[in-house]
Amino acid sequence: MIYCKYSLKKFNTFNININAIKIVKIKDLEKLCNLWKKYKKQNFPCLILGDGSNILFLKNFYGLVIINRIKGIYISESKKYWNLHVNSGEKWHDLVKFTIKHKIYGLENLALIPGRVGSAPIQNIGAYGSSIQNFCEYVDIINPINKKIKRINKKKCNFKYRDSIFKYNYKNYVIISIGLSLSKKWIPNLKYNDLKKLKYNITPQKIFNYICNIRKKKIPYPKIYGNAGSFFKNPIISPILGTKLLKIFSDMPFSLEKKKFKLSAGWLIDKCKFKGYISSNGAMVYSKQSLILLNRFNNSSGIDILELAIKIYYKVGKKFGVWLEPEVKIIDSHGEVNPYIFFKKNNI
Incomplete structure (x- = not known):
């Protein structure tokens, strides 16, 4: 036992x-x-x-x-850049606040992203037109058995949308720190539609405050309604499928990335009439943002949440021919498991 x-x-x-x-x-x-x-x-x-x-x-x-909870933020500089070496136990949002306080700018678009620094490169965290790959120079990892440390430079991190080499390799290593490089010549990143409303006297602090307000409205506080933010990634599909869907659903929001269609997973879920849906076991699709699944009364099990996610996966797949990819890691009794064991077989 x-x-x-x-x-x-x-x-x-x-x-x-x-x-x-x-x-x-x-x-x-x-x-x-x-x-x-x-x-x-x-x-x-x-x-x-x-x-x-x-x-x-x-x-x-x-x-x-x-x-x-291994913490520490260390600053050095060159003529054009601020260089930060940050230990993996630092809270990400605290790091963003720290940089603004010290007049080191660039991370403000990534404000209020939950989690610690060590998980940031694994998911290549991103929001509001920015992501960690824009600033990350290296990731330091350690093999806890022999205590050997490796430095993985940014090219070898293989950063992609919500993806990196750390999702697949270095399973027996632990991320201990990251290196960030931030230009001393600050240029506001206002590419994201929601940020285009900021037109006058734009400062890093204003962008930071604005994004914090947006996120607080969109994402429920986890201690009240358990959640992990977006459960699914926004899918990237072929031009052929994208064009076909656009002919059927003329209001479908999308952006083009290297000729491929990047769709809104939230919109796809909405079209399947899941917004605000509550299962019999209390797992819920958030009424303000369908990408977020809630442990509504904080007494649902992980299986309850997963069953709801699988239901969404199949409804969206059958309606659009688009198969959503979970962003959340699934952990069983012995560690992380491939989510498609559940999603493709549909057998919990």
Whole structure:
């Protein structure tokens, strides 16, 4: 019998009430490596969490969960750039506030994105016309068993839309820090439609405040309604399928990226009449933004949320021929699993 007696409910923003064998907050890299090595020797899985803002737990976790709180922000400069070396346990939004306070600009479009710095390059976090790949110079990772550190430069990170090499490789490594380069010559990034309303006396602080206000209105506070922000990615489809859909749905919003159509997953879900939908177990599609799935009363299970996501996946796929890709990581009793085990087989 494996006893999982430590609750992870406050360590995941879906507020899923599951347990782990052991949960430890870590502020020191040496301690992280020693704990990892100890549990791996006993054949227990190890999981690193920041704020648990992009995961869905399905079952009790039969291993060690390390809560990363290794902090530190270090600044250097060249003639044209500010260079930041940031440890992975820093809260991302706090880093954005820190840069603005120190008159280092460029990250303001990425304000109020949840999670810690260590998870930022994995997902290539992005919002409002910007993403971390615009600023990331390198990612430092460590093998906790032999304590060897590798630096992965930006070209080898293979950053793409909500994607990077860290999703597929370096599974036995832990991200310990990142390097960011921010130009001293600040140019406001107003490419995103919502930001075009800002016309006069534009400053980084104004953009920061504006985006914080938008995000607070769009995304419910997780402690009230458990959620992980957008559950699905915005799909990128072929020009042939995009053109075909546009003929049928003339109001379909899209943008072109290297001749491919990037669609709004929220719009596709809306068209399938899921906005505000509530399942019998309390899992809900948020009424203000259909990309967000809610643990409405904070007593749904991970399976409940996943069942709703699968229902959306098949309805959208059958209506549009577009198969949504989950943005949220699915975690079972031994670690991360390929979501398509569930989505393609539809057999929970």
